[in-house]
Amino acid sequence: MTSFKRWNNIVGWAVFAIAALVYLMTMEPVSSLWDCSEFIATSYKLEVGHPPGAPLFMMLARLATLFAAGNPDFVGMAVNGMNSIASAFCILFLFWTITHLARRLVTRDGSQLTRANVWAILGAGIVGALAYTFTDTFWFSAIEGEVYALSSMFTALVVWLMLKWEEEADQPHSSRWIVLIAYMMGLSIGVHILNLLTIPALVFIYYFRTTEKVTFKGIVYATLIAGAILIFVNNIIIPYTVYVGAMLDLFFVNTLGLPVNSGMVLFALALIGGMGWASWYTHRKGKVVWNIILLSTTMILIGFSSYAS
Known part of the structure; x- marks a missing residue:
């Protein structure tokens, strides 16, 4: 070996x-x-x-x-x-x-x-x-x-990282690969959203690696979960994090008379701070699955923050 x-x-x-x-x-x-x-x-x-x-x-x-x-x-x-x-x-x-x-x-x-x-x-x-x-x-x-060259690189990197997780899935702290993948996906949004197409493949790799007996019902559930993750990232995180921040900024500027971007900055700090606290809380309570979900979502948001430029 x-x-x-x-x-x-x-x-x-x-x-x-x-x-x-x-x-x-x-x-x-x-x-x-x-x-x-x-x-x-x-x-x-x-x-x-x-x-x-x-x-x-x-x-x-x-x-x-x-x-x-x-x-x-x-x-x-x-x-x-x-x-x-x-x-x-x-x-x-x-x-x-x-x-x-x-x-x-x-x-x-x-x-x-x-x-x-x-x-x-x-x-x-x-x-x-x-x-x-x-x-x-x-x-x-x-x-x-x-952008397609850099986007293809991120796509190949994410798939390879998932296989690194697959190789170490039984080891302690193997979930760090999943969190890293989430960060790479968040970064890749700042290049092209092509990388999101790897989500179904990643979910199936996870399903086949962690399931002792593969069933048709399990495959259907994995497909639905993959679709839900794809919709969550593409239809909620990408458009609505910016939209909610923009609406809050509009309120701060037009109603409260505060400087431009004050509402957006407050929203960003509150969002990352809240996600960080929730990740810490679930880790402390031993809620492993929720901790991975929250950490991964936080890392996607941090990677996606390249749009702040």
């Missing part, structure tokens, strides 16, 4: 290097069609892009433009380079996801890994990851100043 982990890391980073090299060598020199020019310009000036906005992408791209050394001619290249590296990380996490699933498949009946099995698993990861590296749609997204 130690040998497999070592070679899994070595080969994974080698695949990452291949993808990064290909994308950096073929990336757009400045900009391509559609939204790329807007994203590059708004990132460089830290302005607001078209709705629903991508504040985390803007901030990360702004950091990337610092490597342009103040020369506007290289700003587009810096943003494209950031996306190329992010896409290479997507390929890395895809490789590790494939090798994890292949290893679980080979050892599902308690068998030990042989040298042949190890190389077969690594070969599957290489073929799968490099095949995706050179697919048209992903390659085009990887080399331009759009």
